[in-house]
Amino acid sequence: KAGVTQTPRYLIKTRGQQVTLSCSPISGHRSVSWYQQTPGQGLQFLFEYFSETQRNKGNFPGRFSGRQFSNSRSEMNVSTLELGDSALYLCASSLGLAGRWGYEQYFGPGTRLTVT
Amino acid sequence: AQTVTQSQPEMSVQEAETVTLSCTYDTSESDYYLFWYKQPPSRQMILVIRQEAYKQQNATENRFSVNFQKAAKSFSLKISDSQLGDAAMYFCAYRSAENNNDMRFGAGTRLTVKP
Numbered sequence: 001k002a003g004v005t006q007t008p009r010y011l012i013k014t015r016g017q018q019v020t021l022s023c024s025p026i027s028g029h030r031s032v033s034w035y036q037q038t039p040g041q042g043l044q045f046l047f048e049y050f051s052e053t054q055r056n057k058g059n060f061p062g063r064f065s066g067r068q069f070s071n072s073r074s075e076m077n078v079s080t081l082e083l084g085d086s087a088l089y090l091c092a093s094s095l096g097l098a099g100r101w102g103y104e105q106y107f108g109p110g111t112r113l114t115v116t
Numbered sequence: 117a118q119t120v121t122q123s124q125p126e127m128s129v130q131e132a133e134t135v136t137l138s139c140t141y142d143t144s145e146s147d148y149y150l151f152w153y154k155q156p157p158s159r160q161m162i163l164v165i166r167q168e169a170y171k172q173q174n175a176t177e178n179r180f181s182v183n184f185q186k187a188a189k190s191f192s193l194k195i196s197d198s199q200l201g202d203a204a205m206y207f208c209a210y211r212s213a214e215n216n217n218d219m220r221f222g223a224g225t226r227l228t229v230k231p
Contacts, residue, residue, distance in 0.1 A: 033218070042221060042222075042223045042224065043207065043221040045218035045220075056218050058218060088159065092161075104163050105163075105219060106163065107153075107160060109158070110160075
């Protein structure tokens with residue numbers, strides 16, 4: 001099975017611009033989560049989607065949004081970019097929501113976003 | 117809120133020896149899952165091992181094993197016969213089974229393997 005793929009792998013944007021990142025989960029996985037990873041804050045949860053619905057959201061401003069399509073692919077959007085948004089954005093997929101089954105998450109390689 | 121603490125920012129081990137990475141967590145829940153993830157320099161996070169809180173038996177995956185102490189809220193990772201390829205950042209993670217909660221990660225431990 002192919003793993004989680006993320007595009008693009010690297011991105012450079014300027015302040016004020018917006019950006020869209022894409023994530024394709026492992027075939028059959030219906031849950032997609034997004035994380036922001038920075039040296040200072042570590043791994044921080046952004047949101048989780050399941051069956052095209054946002055099921056869980058981390059403590060990020062409304063500039064960060066996402067969506068999930070019927071094929072489980074997900075996109076994440078950041079509007080009005082700030083310098084502090086520079087980070088590695090990781091996408092992870094799992095069979096389903098944690099719930100009673102504790103589905104582990106499988107991560108993609110990440111998108112390195114640099115905001116100048 | 118659940119928190120995960122990894123008190124060792126960096127650890128070092130000699131090739132072929134054993135090393136233990138520490139992780140503690142804080143929760144009031146009784147049903148949850150714990151994970152160890154590895155992030156090599158290539159940055160792709162890889163699941164190393166998982167533990168269900170309701171299982172008393174410690175999980176084992178080849179050279180990787182955990183010491184799960186539920187009462188102490190401790191979840192350490194033991195790597196036996198360390199290999200150069202084990203060098204990476206290791207993250208401990210917690211996920212509730214009682215709610216659809218997000219995965220909570222520790223700050224990570226950077227493991228260096230010396231030849």
